[in-house]
Amino acid sequence: MADQYAHSGDNKRPTGMPALRWEEPPEGPVLVLLDQTRLPAEEVELVCTDAPALVEAIRSLAVRGAPLLGVAGAYGVALAAVRGYDVDDAAAALESARPTAVNLAVGVRRAHSAYRAVVDGGGDPRRAAGAALAAARQLHQEDAEASARMAVHGLALLDELMPGGGHRILTHCNTGSLVSGGEGTAFAVALAAHRAGRLRRLWVDETRPLLQGARLTAYEAARSGMAYTLLTDNAAGSLFAAGEVDAVLVGADRIAADGSVANKVGSYPLAVLARYHHVPFIVVAPVTTVDPSTPDGASIEVEQRPGHEVTEITAPQVPVAGAEAGGGIPVAPLGTTAYNPAFDVTPPELVTAVVTEEGVVSPVTTEALAALCARSRQVTIS
């Protein structure tokens, strides 16, 4: 079940509200999410008391973005465990809530394994629930730390590629503190450049159809005080042609073993544009987004979203009564079908570098990614 906490609708006020937090009120533990479908108009929190509510929040994109999906999934398993629900069922439902971001499965499995290790060893369910919660908290903390380290590596790479500073960076979708326990992935690098006085402008793709760029990245950019400009996705070509882009920075939902990168639909065309215009295309993602068990781009399952997200304009926080399927304003003739993949896949040869918390991979090869994963596992184990 999910309840709502409403906050002031003043969208000029820096919120400071975390994208997600665990709370333990007297009625029982809950997972509190900042409902991203309502931003930037209002800050409303969704309070999840069970895994089905969290599954629904994940599907509706109230909580979204690869790293945060992992953290949310882990807390979802803990929630089922501490509230005495069937943990195996909850884990299965959470893991399959969205297919593309591998971090979701990684987070769910981590908390689930911690739970199962205690139960299978004959431990009592309360101790097992404590283990699942500890695993979720640890993942949350690790994600924040990874974010900070990606920002350091990413800024160093920008400075190496463009020693003069004054970076004009184009980004797509939303990759800031709304997707992370820290300051995010690609956006965290732009933020680091801004704080170092080396960001001239952040170009923000609006990111049709659900406008994660316009609604969320512009919101985070405004809060940070950086110079930013919003553009429609199809204006990017003219921006490159005008020589206004020094680098593209995006996140990732899954990086296959061969270096193919699944990210928000519209990333691949940017990579093609970047290559044509000799601009670096840089992917920023934690090591948990690299999935050695997915061999190549063709093996990545790309989520298909409902057509009404395309055939209607929906300001998600303002439902329009009486409109067709999605509750938005129709912009296409009734009955129009739509192609609406949530992600696309960029082949490794178009990716200049992958920036992770463990360092930068460039060129992006199967061998270099495998070495990165091996190094990361050693760091985690030691």
Ligand SMILES: CSC[C@@H](O)[C@@H](O)C(=O)COP(=O)(O)O
């Ligand atoms: C650090 S976030 C990387 C990706 O998760 C992000 O770019 C993205 O594509 C998010 O898609 P969304 O559908 O909003 O969850």
